[in-house]
Amino acid sequence: MKNCISIILIAAMTLTLTACTAAPDPAPLATPTPEPTAAPAAPTPAPAAADFYTLKSYDGSFDDGTAYYEFEQRLGYALLLKTDYAAAVQSVCCAVPGCGHDTDACPAYFPGRPGRYTVVAAGDTVYVWHIAYFYDDQSWDDYWAEKLASGVRDREPFDTMTDAEFEAEYRGIWTEQSTPPCLYAIDPAAGKTRTDLPLTYCDYNVDVCDGSTLYGERVTIPYRTQVSPGRIGPTPACRIDLATGQAETFVLEPTEHYLAGFDGALLTCRYVTDAPLPTDAEQYAAAIQSATVEIDRLDPRTGARTGLTERPYSDADYEKNGCFIGVYNGKAYFEEREIIPGSGFRRTVLTTVDAAGRTETVWDPWPQAEWVLGDDGGRYIWLYRDNYNTSYAALALLDTETGQITPVTQALQTGSGAVSLRGKARDGRWLVVIGTDSVGRTTDYGLIDADQFAAGSTDWQPVAMWQG
Numbered sequence: 001m002k003n004c005i006s007i008i009l010i011a012a013m014t015l016t017l018t019a020c021t022a023a024p025d026p027a028p029l030a031t032p033t034p035e036p037t038a039a040p041a042a043p044t045p046a047p048a049a050a051d052f053y054t055l056k057s058y059d060g061s062f063d064d065g066t067a068y069y070e071f072e073q074r075l076g077y078a079l080l081l082k083t084d085y086a087a088a089v090q091s092v093c094c095a096v097p098g099c100g101h102d103t104d105a106c107p108a109y110f111p112g113r114p115g116r117y118t119v120v121a122a123g124d125t126v127y128v129w130h131i132a133y134f135y136d137d138q139s140w141d142d143y144w145a146e147k148l149a150s151g152v153r154d155r156e157p158f159d160t161m162t163d164a165e166f167e168a169e170y171r172g173i174w175t176e177q178s179t180p181p182c183l184y185a186i187d188p189a190a191g192k193t194r195t196d197l198p199l200t201y202c203d204y205n206v207d208v209c210d211g212s213t214l215y216g217e218r219v220t221i222p223y224r225t226q227v228s229p230g231r232i233g234p235t236p237a238c239r240i241d242l243a244t245g246q247a248e249t250f251v252l253e254p255t256e257h258y259l260a261g262f263d264g265a266l267l268t269c270r271y272v273t274d275a276p277l278p279t280d281a282e283q284y285a286a287a288i289q290s291a292t293v294e295i296d297r298l299d300p301r302t303g304a305r306t307g308l309t310e311r312p313y314s315d316a317d318y319e320k321n322g323c324f325i326g327v328y329n330g331k332a333y334f335e336e337r338e339i340i341p342g343s344g345f346r347r348t349v350l351t352t353v354d355a356a357g358r359t360e361t362v363w364d365p366w367p368q369a370e371w372v373l374g375d376d377g378g379r380y381i382w383l384y385r386d387n388y389n390t391s392y393a394a395l396a397l398l399d400t401e402t403g404q405i406t407p408v409t410q411a412l413q414t415g416s417g418a419v420s421l422r423g424k425a426r427d428g429r430w431l432v433v434i435g436t437d438s439v440g441r442t443t444d445y446g447l448i449d450a451d452q453f454a455a456g457s458t459d460w461q462p463v464a465m466w467q468g
Contacts, residue, residue: 051210051211051261051264052208052209052210052215052261052262052264052265052266053208053209053210053261054207054208054260054261054327055118055119055120055129055206055207055208055209055214056118056207057118057131057205057206057207058115059071059114059115060078060114060115060117060118060119060128061119061422062118062119062120062121063422063423063424063431064121065085065424065425065426066084066085066086066425066426067082067083067084067085067121068082068083068085068422068423068431069081069082069083069093069119069121069126070083070114070119070422071110071114071117071119072114072468073113073114074102075165075168075169075172076111076112076168076169076170076171076172076173077102077109077110077111077112077172078110078111078112078113078114078117079092079101079106079108079109079110079468080092080093080107080108080109080110080119080126080128080186081093081108081466083422083423083431083445083463085423085425085426085427085429085431085447088447088461088462088463088464089463089464090445090463090464090465090466091466092106092108092466092468093107093108093126093186093188094106094107094108094188095107095188095189096188096189096190096191101468105191106191107186107187107188107189107190107191107192108186108188110128110130110176110184111172111173111175111176111179112172112173112175112176112177113173113176115131116130116131116132116134116176117129117130117131118131118206118207120209120214120242122209122211122212122242123211125185125186125242126185126186126188127183127184127185127186127242128183128184128186128192129181129182129183129184129206129214129240130176130179130180130181130182130183130184131181131206132179132180132181132182132199132201132202133202133203134177135177135178135179135180135181135199135202136174136177136178137178138174138178140171140174143170143174144167144170144171144174147170153166180196180197180198180199180201180202181196181197181198181199181201181202181204182194182195182196182197183195183197183214183240183242183245185242185245195244195245197240197245197247201216201238201247203218203219204216204217204218204219204236204238205217205218205219206238206240207258208258208260208261208266209242210261210301212241212242212243213239213240213241213242213301214239214240214242215237215238215239215240215258215266215300216237216238216239216240217235217236217237217238217252217257217258218235218236218237218238233254234251234252234253234254235251235252235253235254235255235256235257236249236251236252237249237250237251237252237300238250239300250300252268252270252298253268253270254270254271254277255270255271255277256268256269256270256296256298257269257270257321259295259321259324259332260324260326260327260332261327262297262327262332262355263297263330263355264299265297265298265299265300265304266297266298266299266300267295267296267297267298267308267324267327267332268295268296268297268298269293269294269295269296269311269321269322269324270293270294270296271288271291271292271293271294271313272291272292272293272294272310273287273288273290273291274290275287288313289313289315290313291313292310292311292312292313293310293311293312293313293317293320293321293322294307294309294310294311295307295308295309295310295311295322295324295332295353296308297355306357307357308332308353308355308357309353309357309359311323311324311334314336314337315339316337316338316339316344316345317337322334323335323336323337325372325373326373326376327376328373328376328381328400329376329378329379329381329400329401330354330355331352331353331354331400332352332353332354333350333351333352333362333373334350334351334352334353335347335348335349335350335351335366336348336349336351347365347366347371347372348364348365348366349361349363349364349365349366350362350363350364350366350373362403367405371383371384371385371395371396372384372385373398374421375420375421376424377397377421377424377430377450378424378428378450379399379400379401379450380397380398380399380400380450380454381397381398381400382396382397382408382420382421383395383396383397383398383405395407395408395418396408397454399454406454406456409456410453410456410457410458412433412434412435412436413434413435413444414435414436414437414443414444415435415436415437415438415440415443416436417436419432419433419434419446419453420432420433421433422442422445424450425447428449428450428451429447429448429449429450430447430448430449430450430453431445431446431447431463432445432446432447432448432453432460433445434446434460434462443465444462444463444465445462445463445465446460446461446462446463447460447461447463448460448461
């Protein structure tokens with residue numbers, strides 16, 4: 001079998017590794033890159049486009065300010081749920097009368113596992129991008145025989161399943177893995193339509209959107225923002241029109257990769273060296289030790305680029321992106337790291353960069369080494385305690401306007417631990433987890449004003465949860 005892409009190691013994504021086989025796809029791109037044309041005598045301003053935002057390709061959830069979308073794992077398939085902020089109700093993203101939500105006829109039904117789907121809502125339409133990193137063209141009979149021979153049937157959690165349940169689980173996984181990269185458009189009242197893309201898009205990481213177009217970059221190496229000596233030329237990138245599903249490719253600068261939506265465009269990073277990077281692996285490893293990481297603001301719609309800052313290369317930078325952490329309240333956050341031999345690194349300095357390229361130090365040094373910046377709450381950044389081999393535990397809120405740190409004191413109504421953030425309504429309320437079951441799965445949501453929560457309030461509005 002032939003790999004479409006090297007295995008992508010993204011923390012928090014749970015992917016079942018399978019062979020990735022595909023015959024060469026000679027089909028042309030759906031939308032070829034247009035030939036240059038003469039500029040008009042009087043340029044017409046382009047229509048205003050929505051801001052870029054980063055999609056969650058690791059868990060498939062999406063928050064558009066009016067609703068929170070997420071997948072729930074079922075036997076052999078994932079079901080798309082919608083939590084409506086105005087109504088404070090969670091439901092299946094389906095309005096088909098009498099639908100049992102357990103076949104592909106359901107608009108909310110997607111075979112396989114949630115980690116293979118990315119949700120984006122644009123206007124009144126919800127789209128789902130199918131991630132095809134592990135495309136496999138085996139027949140069901142060959143795939144099933146391989147699974148039976150592997151011994152997985154005798155291991156947890158499959159050893160407690162009936163034969164029918166075990167087959168249903170893997171038939172769903174096979175169905176997903178034999179589906180090419182594609183874009184679904186969901187009509188909750190009628191079903192969903194699917195637009196397939198050529199298999200050449202298997203190895204594109206599509207994770208940013210401007211409200212009308214998806215953007216991705218080809219990922220051919222283990223870490224998402226690293227480059228390898230085998231490919232140091234221009235970075236292949238793509239855009240996919242949500243309305244039509246048409247796609248085209250273009251290129252970024254050598255070693256350049258997307259980081260996040262920023263200031264109406266994209267934040268990107270790339271290596272800067274005094275001489276071209278060598279293709280020999282040892283020489284390459286030595287050359288990047290003296291490189292810097294340039295952080296740019298790039299509008300892929302026009303090609304307009306602005307250099308914002310340069311960060312030092314660091315071996316402690318897991319993704320080689322200048323120790324970028326995220327974009328919060330309109331600013332990009334970076335940290336400096338000090339390597340601790342044999343035990344990772346410690347965080348030392350936290351800085352921000354705004355759209356004008358101005359840098360500001362937030363912490364020097366970090367007040368607590370185990371704190372990490374977590375979810376974006378708008379004015380507030382959720383701080384978490386890094387428990388390494390366990391999940392992040394909510395710890396405090398950082399007020400980006402005052403710099404004040406407020407402990408999170410609210411406890412779950414059911415389950416153990418602190419309340420955590422899921423989404424932000426446009427009216428200033430947060431969607432927070434207020435209850436979990438014995439294994440940590442969410443059982444209850446609440447809606448509460450962000451400032452009230454920061455003040456320690458538990459006066460949240462309970463969400464009517466789907467009972468499926």
